[in-house]
Amino acid sequence: RQGNARLGPLNLEVTLATDGGSLRLDPLPATQVEVEESGPLHAVVRLQGGLGHEGQAPSSLRYDLRFHAFAALPEFRMELTLVNAAPRESEPLSIAAARLTLPLASPAARRQFGGDRGAHQVDESAAARLVQADDLGYRVTSGDAEVASGTRALGWVAAQIDPGWCVFAVRHFWQNHPKALDTTPSHVGVDLWAGEQPFEWEGGLAKTHEVVVT
Numbered sequence: 001r002q003g004n005a006r007l008g009p010l011n012l013e014v015t016l017a018t019d020g021g022s023l024r025l026d027p028l029p030a031t032q033v034e035v036e037e038s039g040p041l042h043a044v045v046r047l048q049g050g051l052g053h054e055g056q057a058p059s060s061l062r063y064d065l066r067f068h069a070f071a072a073l074p075e076f077r078m079e080l081t082l083v084n085a086a087p088r089e090s091e092p093l094s095i096a097a098a099r100l101t102l103p104l105a106s107p108a109a110r111r112q113f114g115g116d117r118g119a120h121q122v123d124e125s126a127a128a129r130l131v132q133a134d135d136l137g138y139r140v141t142s143g144d145a146e147v148a149s150g151t152r153a154l155g156w157v158a159a160q161i162d163p164g165w166c167v168f169a170v171r172h173f174w175q176n177h178p179k180a181l182d183t184t185p186s187h188v189g190v191d192l193w194a195g196e197q198p199f200e201w202e203g204g205l206a207k208t209h210e211v212v213v214t
Contacts, residue, residue: 102213116152152174169213
C-alpha cells in the first residue's frame with residue numbers, strides 16, 4: 001500500500017520425523033515458472049519445484065504454488081499444493097511439522113486472532129499462538145498463559161503495522177484441523193500440520209492450502 005513494503009519474503013518449512021530425530025526440508029529453486037493469467041483485473045503466477053535439505057538429494061515432497069493478484073485490491077491469494085511424488089507403495093513420509101511464515105517489515109503495534117465470538121487480542125510483545133486441535137475447540141496462548149478459547153476459530157491472524165493492518169487468513173481453517181496460527185511482533189504464520197504426532201504421508205497423495213493476505 002502506498003508503495004511501502006509491509007511484508008518480507010514468504011517462507012515454507014517442512015520437518016520430517018526420522019529415526020535419528022528430525023530433518024528440515026526447505027523449498028528448492030522453482031523448476032517451472034508460468035504466468036497462467038495476465039488480464040487487466042486478475043493475474044496468476046505458478047511456481048513448481050521440490051523440497052530438500054542442504055547438501056542432500058531432493059526429497060519426494062514437491063510444491064505447486066499459485067499467486068493470485070487482483071487489480072485495485074490490496075490483497076493477494078496463495079494456493080499451495082504439497083504432494084508426495086513417490087510411488088504409492090513407497091515408505092510414507094513422516095511429517096512432524098509444516099509451516100508458512102511471513103516476516104513483518106516493521107514491528108507490530110497490536111496483534112489479534114479471529115475467534116468464533118470475536119477477535120482475541122494478545123500481548124504486545126509476547127509470542128502468541130492459536131491451536132485448533134480438533135473440530136470441538138481451540139485455545140489461544142500468549143507467552144506461557146492461556147488467554148482465550150472457543151469452538152471453531154475463523155482462521156485469521158492480524159497485525160497492526162503503520163499505516164494499517166495486515167491480515168493473514170487460512171481458508172477452511174478449523175475444518176482442516178489440526179492447524180495453528182502464530183505471531184510475534186516480527187511475523188505471522190500458520191502451521192499447516194499441528195498434530196501432536198507426525199502425519200504419515202503416503203506416496204501419490206496431495207493437499208492444497210489456500211491463504212489470503214491483505
